[in-house]
């Protein structure tokens with residue numbers, strides 16, 4: 001079974017553009033042999049991930065190590081994962097920019113995936129409401145899932161208002177303690193611009209009193225203090241904003257070809 005998975009991995013590696021594959025990758029034969037015999041190509045000394053996990057509710061659980069560390073995975077696949085955490089007012093353009101950005105990345109042969117506010121609340125987080133405790137748990141789960149995607153080598157684009165600095169800082173912590181790339185992206189527009197766009201009609205509802213605790217109206221938005229990137233969607237087009245994000249990713253070591261492949 002391992003040999004079959006390894007063979008399909010080899011096929012998918014061949015499909016990746018040359019620019020996305022590290023020239024220092026170990027030979028595929030090495031990897032396949034290691035997987036087949038269930039022993040690591042690289043020496044593994046400890047269980048670094050186990051120590052970084054906050055105290056779980058259940059007892060009698062034991063961390064199971066992968067045969068590959070994040071670095072080893074990167075060396076073999078050439079796919080460097082990252083999470084772009086888009087935060088900003090409703091209507092600032094998080095979903096719009098992340099959709100275009102995802103497409104640009106995929107067109108360039110870079111694995112990318114969006115985790116978007118309402119979509120996640122329809123599935124993974126359908127048990128979450130908008131109380132303070134639920135908002136905190138909503139963000140924690142999203143951060144944990146994006147961390148897994150990032151570890152897997154995917155450029156993950158999260159689009160959540162995530163209005164509280166404390167929650168975003170906690171999300172960052174989840175990545176940084178495992179040495180994974182987290183970039184806070186402030187999708188920054190004045191409230192009057194977001195309100196004039198009002199793509200979901202939520203500002204109208206909030207102003208009429210039909211919607212309570214709406215960020216920017218009767219609930220605060222705490223702007224990031226030191227975001228890795230600021231996208232001013234009232235000054236730049238969607239396309240330009242997506243290009244600015246591509247550039248920021250490149251600066252952080254994600255290899256992205258200039259043109260679609």
Ligand SMILES: Nc1ncnc2c1ncn2[C@@H]1O[C@H](COP(=O)(O)OP(=O)(O)OP(=O)(O)O)[C@@H](O)[C@H]1O
Nearest residue numbers: 090091092093094095096097197199233236237238
């Ligand atoms: N440069 C731009 N970048 C992004 N969106 C823009 C831009 N210019 C205009 N828009 C418009 O602004 C609106 C942004 O809506 P969008 O749903 O992306 O916001 P959001 O931040 O995801 O909001 P929510 O938090 O409610 O999901 C869209 O109607 C989009 O067409």
Ligand SMILES: [Mg+2]
Nearest residue numbers: 094095117159
């Ligand atoms: Mg959105």
